[in-house]
Amino acid sequence: MSELSVNHLLGIKYITEKDIQLIFETADHFKEVINRPIKKVPSLRDITIANLFFENSTRTRLSFELAEKRLSADVINFSASQSSVTKGETLVDTVNNILSMKVDMVVMRHPNPGAGVFLSQHVKASIVNAGDGAHEHPTQALLDSYSIRERLGDVAGKKVVIVGDILHSRVALSNIFALHKQGAEVMVCGPKTLIPKYIHELGVKVETNLRKALNWCDVANMLRIQNERLDISYFPSTREYVQQYGLTKELLASLDKEIVIMHPGPINRGVEITSEVADSPQSIILQQVENGVAIRMAVIYLLASVSK
Numbered sequence: 059m060s061e062l063s064v065n066h067l068l069g070i071k072y073i074t075e076k077d078i079q080l081i082f083e084t085a086d087h088f089k090e091v092i093n094r095p096i097k098k099v100p101s102l103r104d105i106t107i108a109n110l111f112f113e114n115s116t117r118t119r120l121s122f123e124l125a126e127k128r129l130s131a132d133v134i135n136f137s138a139s140q141s142s143v144t145k146g147e148t149l150v151d152t153v154n155n156i157l158s159m160k161v162d163m164v165v166m167r168h169p170n171p172g173a174g175v176f177l178s179q180h181v182k183a184s185i186v187n188a189g190d191g192a193h194e195h196p197t198q199a200l201l202d203s204y205s206i207r208e209r210l211g212d213v214a215g216k217k218v219v220i221v222g223d224i225l226h227s228r229v230a231l232s233n234i235f236a237l238h239k240q241g242a243e244v245m246v247c248g249p250k251t252l253i254p255k256y257i258h259e260l261g262v263k264v265e266t267n268l269r270k271a272l273n274w275c276d277v278a279n280m281l282r283i284q285n286e287r288l289d290i291s292y293f294p295s296t297r298e299y300v301q302q303y304g305l306t307k308e309l310l311a312s313l314d315k316e317i318v319i320m321h322p323g324p325i326n327r328g329v330e331i332t333s334e335v336a337d338s339p340q341s342i343i344l345q346q347v348e349n350g351v352a353i354r355m356a357v358i359y360l361l362a363s364v365s366k
Contacts, residue, residue: 062360066185068174069194070235078239082204084356085349092128092351102131105362108156110166111188112138112173117323117347118188118198122165125354134161149173150180157183163361166190184361192226198322199232201353203240205346206277209318214241219271221247221303222281222330225254229281229322234260247271248303249293268303272313279320280305280330300329307334318342 060080064073091099107126111119119135126133136156153164165186166174171193178185189195203213210216218237224230224246237244238261245263246253253264265271272278283299293299305319319331319341327333336343 062364065361065364066174066178066187067196067357067361068178068185068187070196070199070232070239071194073196075239078200078203078236081200081353081356081360082207084360085204085352088128088355088359089349089352092348092355098128098130100130101359102126102129102362105129105162106132106134106160107163107165107358108134108136108161109188110136110138110153110156110164110168112166112168113189115167115188117350118167118195121347121350122186122188122197122354122358125351125358126165128351128355129359131358134159149177153177153181153183157181162365163358165358184365186357186361189228191228192231193228194232194235195228195322196232196236197350197354197357198229199236200357201346201350202229202233202279202320202322203236204353205320205342205349206242206318208345208349209342210276213237216242216277217245217275218242218277218279219245219247219265219275220279220281221268221271221305223252223283224248224257224281225252227281229279233279234262245271245274249299251293268305269309269312272305272309272317273315275317277318277320278305279322281322282324282326282330296329304329305331305335307332307338310335310338310340316340320346323347 062077109122123133163184165188167188168190171191173190174185174187187194187196207213220230220233234244245265246257247265247268250266257264319335321343325336
């Protein structure tokens with residue numbers, strides 16, 4: 059069996075295109091498993107996984123937990139708000155205490171960029187980055203690419219536009235890395251204030267006009283405005299943002315082709331996307347959620363194989 063080239067999933071920039079394809083092939087198998095009447099396999103019966111979430115999360119945490127349980131792993135859930143971290147314990151001490159309970163893998167979300175990389179250098183366990191600040195969110199990018207592959211047959215050669223708050227988005231950065239590695243073209247679209255200065259260094263196109271961006275692309279990945287990360291006002295008002303960057307049924311209908319609509323969630327309905335668009339046949343948002351479990355099963359399974 060092929061193996062991943064890494065012992066951790068810290069970010070898309072650390073893995074190869076061959077790793078991505080191996081994860082997708084493994085996810086194909088697990089997708090078939092989770093659609094059976096009995097959705098569990100005994101693959102990781104001897105593995106214990108700790109989910110450490112130092113930031114709020116609903117979908118990602120549930121998706122990881124479901125993936126782990128589908129593989130028959132033992133699961134420990136840890137929420138920082140109810141832990142000794144609030145008493146001043148360091149990240150390494152927290153994790154080492156958990157590892158002394160014989161944990162094999164740590165899935166971690168953390169507000170600080172690079173927290174997963176730091177941890178991987180200090181503890182003996184495979185680390186899966188479930189989001190570190192505004193840096194990376196690798197499993198989201200993998201499930202997004204996997205969903206494009208499922209709908210359009212291949213990622214290579216496709217034109218993908220990422221719309222919205224690029225500046226604060228770990229999803230955008232991981233998607234740019236993943237799409238480029240698979241041979242897709244990438245554009246970002248949003249207000250100039252929400253597009254990072256370094257974006258050209260990543261080899262992506264920049265467009266501030268949503269209609270032009272949509273006419274260019276095959277796939278539009280709509281990001282929400284991350285109000286919890288906005289320390290200053292980056293645009294005059296939500297109403298003005300909606301007028302310029304909100305995706306409506308009318309706008310979609312006026313394009314000269316049919317495009318695929320994605321969203322990493324949670325959706326702010328009526329802001330970046332209307333309910334009519336989110337629930338339309340062009341939308342693959344619910345498929346992304348289903349594929350998230352299969353992708354996370356694949357990542358955990360492959361990392362457990364490497365670390366044995």
